Amino acid sequence: MRLIFADTALTSETLFALLAALLMALSLVSVFTTRHLIRRLLALNILSSAVFLLMVLTARTTDGIDPVPHALVLTGIVVSVSTTAVVLALYLRRYRMKPPC
Amino acid sequence: MRELLGAGFILLGIPFFIASTVGLLRFPDVYTRLHALTKVDNVGLGLICLGLAVQASSIAVALKIVLIWGLILLASSTGATLIASSALRHGPPPLRSDSDDSHAGR
Amino acid sequence: MLVVDLLLALAALATAGQCLLLPGLFRAVANLMAFGLVMALIWVRLEAPDVALAEAAIGAGITGALLLTALGQLPASQRDIQPARDGLPRRIIPITILVLLITGMLWAAILGLPKPGLVEEVATLLPESGAEHAVTALLLNLRGIDTLLEITVMLCAVATIWSLQQAIPPPTLSHYYPGLPTLARWLHPLFLLMFSYFLWQGTHAPGGAFPAGALLGAGGVLLLLTGSIAWMYQRAYNLLLRWLLAAGLLLFLITALAGLLMTGTLYGLPPRLAGYFIIAIEVATALSITLMLMTFYLFGRPGAQQ
Numbered sequence: 283m284r285l286i287f288a289d290t291a292l293t294s295e296t297l298f299a300l301l302a303a304l305l306m307a308l309s310l311v312s313v314f315t316t317r318h319l320i321r322r323l324l325a326l327n328i329l330s331s332a333v334f335l336l337m338v339l340t341a342r343t344t345d346g347i348d349p350v351p352h353a354l355v356l357t358g359i360v361v362s363v364s365t366t367a368v369v370l371a372l373y374l375r376r377y378r379m380k381p382p383c
Numbered sequence: 384m385r386e387l388l389g390a391g392f393i394l395l396g397i398p399f400f401i402a403s404t405v406g407l408l409r410f411p412d413v414y415t416r417l418h419a420l421t422k423v424d425n426v427g428l429g430l431i432c433l434g435l436a437v438q439a440s441s442i443a444v445a446l447k448i449v450l451i452w453g454l455i456l457l458a459s460s461t462g463a464t465l466i467a468s469s470a471l472r473h474g475p476p477p478l479r480s481d482s483d484d485s486h487a488g489r
Numbered sequence: 490m491l492v493v494d495l496l497l498a499l500a501a502l503a504t505a506g507q508c509l510l511l512p513g514l515f516r517a518v519a520n521l522m523a524f525g526l527v528m529a530l531i532w533v534r535l536e537a538p539d540v541a542l543a544e545a546a547i548g549a550g551i552t553g554a555l556l557l558t559a560l561g562q563l564p565a566s567q568r569d570i571q572p573a574r575d576g577l578p579r580r581i582i583p584i585t586i587l588v589l590l591i592t593g594m595l596w597a598a599i600l601g602l603p604k605p606g607l608v609e610e611v612a613t614l615l616p617e618s619g620a621e622h623a624v625t626a627l628l629l630n631l632r633g634i635d636t637l638l639e640i641t642v643m644l645c646a647v648a649t650i651w652s653l654q655q656a657i658p659p660p661t662l663s664h665y666y667p668g669l670p671t672l673a674r675w676l677h678p679l680f681l682l683m684f685s686y687f688l689w690q691g692t693h694a695p696g697g698a699f700p701a702g703a704l705l706g707a708g709g710v711l712l713l714l715t716g717s718i719a720w721m722y723q724r725a726y727n728l729l730l731r732w733l734l735a736a737g738l739l740l741f742l743i744t745a746l747a748g749l750l751m752t753g754t755l756y757g758l759p760p761r762l763a764g765y766f767i768i769a770i771e772v773a774t775a776l777s778i779t780l781m782l783m784t785f786y787l788f789g790r791p792g793a794q795q
Contacts, residue, residue, distance in 0.1 A: 296600065298531065299723045301498040303595035307588040312509040315584065317583055320514060320556070324521050327552065328505050331528050336599060338537050346608045347536055349623035353632060355540050355640040356547065356624070356699045363547050363555075364646035369786035370559040371650040374788055376561055385696070461672040468666055 299339055305332035325367050330362040385437055390486030399427030401415055413470045414477045420464040499529045509743050518556045524551035539624045542700035551782055552709040621693040629767045635734045639739045643781045644738055656789035658722050680708030698771045702778030709783040727792035737777030740770050
C-alpha cells in the first residue's frame with residue numbers, strides 16, 4: 283500500500299480515478315440491490331460510463347494521448363446504447379397494449 | 384483592454400444565473416419556475432457569450448460563440464413552451480394570485 | 490483547473506447518486522441525462538473530444554429519449570419504483586462497507602497501473618493508414634475489426650427489436666405542441682450541416698463516423714417525435730430501410746473481399762487506395778449508425794402491415 287500511495291498527489295487524474303471507482307462501486311451495488319428493471323438499466327449505464335472513464339484515464343501516458351482506448355470507448359458508447367434499446371424493447375414487449383406481431 | 388471588457392461582461396452575467404437559480408428553488412409552481420429559468424438564464428448566457436466573444440482570438444471564433452447563444456435561445460425557448468403546454472395539459476393549473484399561495488411575495 | 494475538475498467530479502457524483510438512490514423513475518431518468526452531459530464535459534477535460542461529441546449526442550440525448558419514451562408507454566403500475574422493503578436499513582452497513590472496499594481497491598489498482606501506451610506504434614503506422622487523425626485511422630483501418638464487430642452488434646440489436654413486436658407510430662403531437670415542428674424544421678439543416686462537417690473533418694481532426702452518426706441520429710429522433718419521417722413506417726420503403734441499415738456492415742465486408750482479391754490477405758488493401766476506402770466506409774457507417782439509432786427509437790418493426 284505504501285508503495286502505491288507514496289507518490290500520489292492530488293491531480294486531475296487521481297481525482298477522476300477516484301470518481302470512476304466511486305461510480306463503479308455505487309452502480310455495482312445498485313445493479314445488485316434494486317428490483318425495478320429500469321433502475322437496473324440506469325445503473326448499468328452509469329457502470330459503463332465509469333468503465334469508459336477508467337479506459338480514457340489509462341490513455342493519458344507520459345509520451346502523449348494514446349488513441350487506442352479512445353477508439354474503444356467510442357465503439358463502447360454505441361454498444362451501450364444498443365443494449366439499452368434492446369432491454370427497453372424487451373420490457374415494453376410485456377406491457378404494450380397492442381397485441382404483438 | 385479586451386480582456387478587461389470580456390471579464391466585465393462575464394461578471395455581469397453571473398448575477399442573472401444566481402437570480403434564476405434562486406427563482407427555480409423558491410418559486411411555487413412549474414410556470415413561474417420556467418419563467419425564472421428561461422428569461423433570466425438567456426440574459427446571463429448572452430452576457431457570458433458576449434464576454435467570451437470579445438476575448439476570442441478571431442472573428443470566426445467570436446461569431447461561432449454568438450451562434451451558440453442563438454441556438455441555445457432557440458432550443459430553450461421552444462423547450463420552455465413545450466414544458467409549459469405539457470404541464471397545462473396534464474399537470475396542475477397555474478396558481479392564481481387570489482388563491483392560497485404561501486410563497487408569494489416572500 | 491483543479492477546481493473545475495473537482496466541481497465536475499462532484500456534479501457527476503451528485504447526479505449519479507440522485508439517479509440511483511432517490512425514488513421516482515422520471516427523476517432518475519432526468520438525472521441520468523444530466524449525468525451524460527457532465528460526462529461529456531469530463532471527456533473534454535480529459536482531452537478526448539471524439540468521445541465528448543459522441544457522449545453528448547448519445548448519453549445525454551438518445552439514451553434519455555429512449556428511456557422517456559419507454560416510460561411513457563408503461564402502464565401506471567410500473568411507472569414508479571416501489572419503496573424499499575424494511576430489509577434495506579439492516580443491509581445498509583454491509584453495503585456501505587462493500588462500496589468503500591470496491592472503491593479503495595479499484596482506486597489503488599488504477600493508481601498502480603503501468604502506463605505503457607501505444608502512442609509510438611500508432612504514430613508510425615499513421616501515414617500508411619489513409620487518415621491523418623489517429624482515432625479515425627484506428628476505427629476504420631488499424632483496428633477496423635472492432636468497428637466491424639460493433640456495427641454487427643448494433644445490427645443484431647435492431648434485428649432483436651424488430652423480431653419482438655410491431656412499431657406503433659407515435660401520436661402526432663404537432664397539434665398540441667406547435668413549437669416542436671418549427672424547432673425541428675429550423676434545426677434540421679444545422680444537423681445535416683454538422684453531420685457533413687464532422688464526416689469531412691474526421692480524417693484529420695476530432696469527428697468522424699461515430700460522432701456524426703450520433704449527432705444525426707439525435708436529430709432524426711427529434712424528427713420522429715414530430716412525425717416528419719412517415720416513410721420509415723411505410724411498407725414500400727421497408728426494403729430500402731433494411732439495405733441502408735446494413736450498408737456499413739456490407740461495405741466493411743466488401744472491403745475485406747477487395748483486400749483478399751487484390752493482395753491475398755483479408756483487408757490487405759494497398760496503402761494508396763486506403764484513403765478512398767476509408768471515406769466510403771466512413772460515410773456508409775455514419776448513415777447506418779444514424780438509421781440504427783433512429784430505428785431503436787421505434788421499439789419494434791416498422792411497416793409490417795397497414
